Every structure is written in C-alpha cells, then in structure tokens.
Amino acid sequence: IAETINQKIHPRGVAVVIEAQHLCMIMRGVEKQNSVAVTSSMLGVFKENQNTRNEFLNLVRHQPK
Numbered sequence: 001i002a003e004t005i006n007q008k009i010h011p012r013g014v015a016v017v018i019e020a021q022h023l024c025m026i027m028r029g030v031e032k033q034n035s036v037a038v039t040s041s042m043l044g045v046f047k048e049n050q051n052t053r054n055e056f057l058n059l060v061r062h063q064p065k
Helices: 002-009 023-027 050-061
Strands: 013-020 037-044
Touching: 002 013, 002 037, 013 050
Parallel strands: none
Antiparallel strands: 013 037
C-alpha cells in the first residue's frame, strides 16, 4: 500500500499502519479471540525523520476504535 502511494503520487513521505485480526489465530492453532496483528511501513520523511514518524504514530494510537 505504501509503495503504491509512493509510486503514484510521489509524496514527501508515506506512513501506513494496518491493524487486523487473523482468522487463523482466532479459529485454529493459537485460538486467542482478541489476537490482533499490527504492521507498518514508513517511507520518505516518515522513515528519515524520527520526530515526524513519532508524531504520526502518536496520532494513530490515540484514535477511537
């Protein structure tokens, strides 16, 4: 997702955070009903500048679910 945005519109930076539930963890194997996987990708200014990255991450962490 981040790479596609970066290639299509050439922004100064792209930050993507995805939070999802894996059915394989919920239904079989681990069997933890509240298991959530989080992945992120930081490009450009979000990768290069820790302050910018931290500002973004703080904003997305404080959003109501």
